[in-house]
Amino acid sequence: MNGDDAGICRFGAGRLARLHRAFVSEIAGVRKGSDPECIHRMRVASRRLRIALPLFKACFPKVKYRQWVKEFAAVSRALGNARDADVQILFLDRFLSDNPRNHQEEEGIQKIRDFLEDRRRKEQERVLFRLDILTEKGILQEISIALKDAGGQTAGTGQRRSEGALAALAGVSIGSAWDRFLLHGCSVRDPYDTAGHHALRIAAKKLRYTIEVFGPLFPDKLKPAVRGLKTLQELLGEIHDCDVWLQLLSTQDADDPGVLSLFISGKTTRQERHRRLVAEWEETIEGPFREYMSSVPGVVPERKGSGPRVQEKTGSEEQVPGIYYGGDGHARRVTELALQLFDDLAPLHGYGVMERRLLGFAGYLHDIGWTNGQKGHHVRSSRMILKDASLPVTSRDRDIIALVARYHRKRVPGKTPRPFSHLKPKAKRRVLVLASLLRIADGLDYTRANRVTAISCTIGPDAVTCTPVYDGDGSIERMRALKKADLFGKVFGLGFSVL
Numbered sequence: 106m107n108g109d110d111a112g113i114c115r116f117g118a119g120r121l122a123r124l125h126r127a128f129v130s131e132i133a134g135v136r137k138g139s140d141p142e143c144i145h146r147m148r149v150a151s152r153r154l155r156i157a158l159p160l161f162k163a164c165f166p167k168v169k170y171r172q173w174v175k176e177f178a179a180v181s182r183a184l185g186n187a188r189d190a191d192v193q194i195l196f197l198d199r200f201l202s203d204n205p206r207n208h209q210e211e212e213g214i215q216k217i218r219d220f221l222e223d224r225r226r227k228e229q230e231r232v233l234f235r236l237d238i239l240t241e242k243g244i245l246q247e248i249s250i251a252l253k254d255a256g257g258q259t260a261g262t263g264q265r266r267s268e269g270a271l272a273a274l275a276g277v278s279i280g281s282a283w284d285r286f287l288l289h290g291c292s293v294r295d296p297y298d299t300a301g302h303h304a305l306r307i308a309a310k311k312l313r314y315t316i317e318v319f320g321p322l323f324p325d326k327l328k329p330a331v332r333g334l335k336t337l338q339e340l341l342g343e344i345h346d347c348d349v350w351l352q353l354l355s356t357q358d359a360d361d362p363g364v365l366s367l368f369i370s371g372k373t374t375r376q377e378r379h380r381r382l383v384a385e386w387e388e389t390i391e392g393p394f395r396e397y398m399s400s401v402p403g404v405v406p407e408r409k410g411s412g413p414r415v416q417e418k419t420g421s422e423e424q425v426p427g428i429y430y431g432g433d434g435h436a437r438r439v440t441e442l443a444l445q446l447f448d449d450l451a452p453l454h455g456y457g458v459m460e461r462r463l464l465g466f467a468g469y470l471h472d473i474g475w476t477n478g479q480k481g482h483h484v485r486s487s488r489m490i491l492k493d494a495s496l497p498v499t500s501r502d503r504d505i506i507a508l509v510a511r512y513h514r515k516r517v518p519g520k521t522p523r524p525f526s527h528l529k530p531k532a533k534r535r536v537l538v539l540a541s542l543l544r545i546a547d548g549l550d551y552t553r554a555n556r557v558t559a560i561s562c563t564i565g566p567d568a569v570t571c572t573p574v575y576d577g578d579g580s581i582e583r584m585r586a587l588k589k590a591d592l593f594g595k596v597f598g599l600g601f602s603v604l
Contacts, residue, residue, distance in 0.1 A: 117161030118256035213363020440468030487511035548585035568600030
């Protein structure tokens with residue numbers, strides 16, 4: 106191990122040791138099971154450990170490291186399920202206390218509370234089972250010993266840190282988490298994207314906890330960023346709690362007055378929290394947040410040319426992007442229009458949440474090939490997406506996103522071009538449907554002047570008719586959208602008109 110590696114491991118051991126102690130300190134309280142906050146604190150500690158361990162995995166034996174990550178993932182899931190039940194029970198108690206109900210409503214709510222209490226007891230058993238495994242396998246002790254070895258026999262106060270190597274690791278780690286967080290930001294404005302909001306919540310936690318791991322390297326510089334992330338994380342957490350509630354209530358008796366009362370409350374609360382989320386995102390993330398992040402070298406690369414942000418890869422002719430946020434006005438507007446088309450034409454294509462997310466990714470990424478000019482940028486965009494293994498999707502979904510971006514302009518896919526020809530029939534149709542919508546949306550912002558602010562469509566027996574909301578003269582956008590509806594006609598066998 107060279108000096109740089111030793112310095113990184115000493116630093117990592119010190120940060121991990123604090124998280125390890127935080128987790129261990131809650132074991133007695135969790136086993137006792139009387140204080141819900143013990144579960145909450147242990148859950149937070151386990152997640153922080155799960156995020157921090159991979160940052161320093163080179164400091165530990167590979168086999169041991171993989172076992173630690175596997176077991177902590179299992180205990181985190183058990184803790185999460187128990188914590189969800191605790192939150193729901195506490196909510197019911199407050200709900201009944203703050204909102205006096207009639208007998209029928211109280212009876213229905215009490216049934217749900219009894220159900221949750223029973224589930225919470227079962228989750229407690231699972232938590233204890235996972236803790237027993239950590240103890241029996243000696244994993245907590247192994248981690249403690251490994252951290253002492255990595256940190257040196259002494260506390261390391263007299264040992265020289267490799268500040269340059271640490272700063273580079275911090276830049277890469279925070280930058281990766283930042284990019285992933287921003288990409289999931291495409292779901293913020295959509296009030297119905299529950300899966301996207303959940304993914305953004307997880308990404309926000311990862312970014313915040315990663316920043317906190319490297320906090321000592323940037324004293325005071327990133328504290329505003331952490332505060333902003335914490336506020337956003339709390340809102341996303343409350344939205345997630347509402348989603349969990351609504352999912353649970355959908356399995357209950359819909360005619361029960363108590364269930365109906367809770368359902369209405371959950372929907373109303375979620376709508377209010379979503380409005381606050383959008384406002385917070387616009388004020389913080391789209392405001393000063395990028396400036397905070399720029400204090401970490403390499404996290405916010407400079408933009409080059411007219412294309413979107415790209416993370417440079419030395420020696421690569423076609424630079425593979427880091428996770429891309431559609432801060433570019435054209436990419437954002439095209440994505441918004443494409444998703445509006447997707448929603449209005451749902452009876453036609455029959456797709457759901459997963460395909461909608463794929464279209465969202467393709468919309469934000471469709472123009473990343475612009476970094477080397479307009480000519481052939483759709484092909485470059487496709488190749489860059491295919492090469493970017495950091496996208497938070499499966500390899501199959503990445504193929505679909507790449508192909509949808511590839512066919513947002515120029516010729517439509519035929520029978521022979523690879524990799525389209527290698528897809529299964531269902532995947533081919535998915536590409537064609539999503540690409541047909543993206544092409545039209547791209548045409549609606551052809552001048553990149555945001556002249557089409559929204560669009561609504563109706564499905565007729567022979568044609569689809571769409572009515573855009575124009576901000577100025579939209580004649581060019583209308584003409585280009587009609588021209589780019591060629592694939593739509595082939596896919597659906599319908600005409601397409603724009604008013």
